[in-house]
Amino acid sequence: MCPDNDLKPTLTDFPKLHCPFIRQTFKINKDWWKERGAQNGLRTPEVYLVVNRVNPGYEWVFDDPDTFAVEKLDGTNVKLLTEKGRLVALQNRLNVVDLLQIVKGKTFIIEGIFQAIGKDYVKTDGEQAGEVIGPKLQKNPYKLDTHLWYPFEKAITDLRYKSFDEHARTFDNWSAWFKDHLVSRFYTKRASKLGLTDKVMAEGIILYNLRRRAEKKSWMAKLRRNMFDWFYEGCVIEGYSTAGRDEAEDQEKFD
Secondary structure (H helix, E strand, O other), X not given: OOOOOOOOOOOOOOOOOOOOEEEEEEEEOXXXXXXXXXXXXXXXXXXXXXXXXXXXXXXXHHHOOOOEEEEEOOOEEEEEEEEOOEEEEEEEOOEEOXXXXXXXXXXXXXXXXXXXXXXXXXXXXXXXXXXXXXXXOOOOOOOOOOOEEEEHHHHHHHOEOHHHHHOOOOHHHHHHHHHHOOEOHHHHHHHHHHOOOOOOEOOEEEEEOHHHHHOOOOOEEEEEHHHOHHHOOOOOEOOOOOOOOOOOOOHHHOO
């Protein structure tokens, strides 16, 4: 790209990932929300939970053998563009990051990228997407000393749950798995190198189907622990059941 013109390199938008189950809105106890809502990421006294109904168009998550699960890292989405080894564009979700803003800017993102460069995670040319994790993000569940940008393509190869195919793909199985057994693969690998024995629960999973990607069909979905009712321990959730309600809610409104 020519440095003398006013055109700035642009990045493609992050695709919106949907849940393979239908999600519905439920009111919760206001006293519980006032006391514990903030720490659970709830801005209003309501939760957006999965029910035991397949989201139309996501049947492939359950019945296609080429679908697999990868750990969803708990940080912030960052996309970058490199040209001949130079970082020329950077985007945090929908927000363009000024590469030269070093005072009061998002320097932790830049730190994460340079840490990734040191690990050979960043390609010389092309657009890459990944997750920045570390001390300033989501209470640092991975206990990192510095920030790190972790590319999604690496997560596909290195953070895959190999046990995913050992159990039936059902609501009840996944609920039990997420509640008690969905351990962070990223942290487990890190802990092993440091001689640590503790466990950290994963935020959730991303479901991939690379054959469908090649066929230009929908090929990604997400499921998080905070989409299940048991995540909100001690909270009274009005009218919730795994069967859900008959009314249809717009699934586009959910994060």
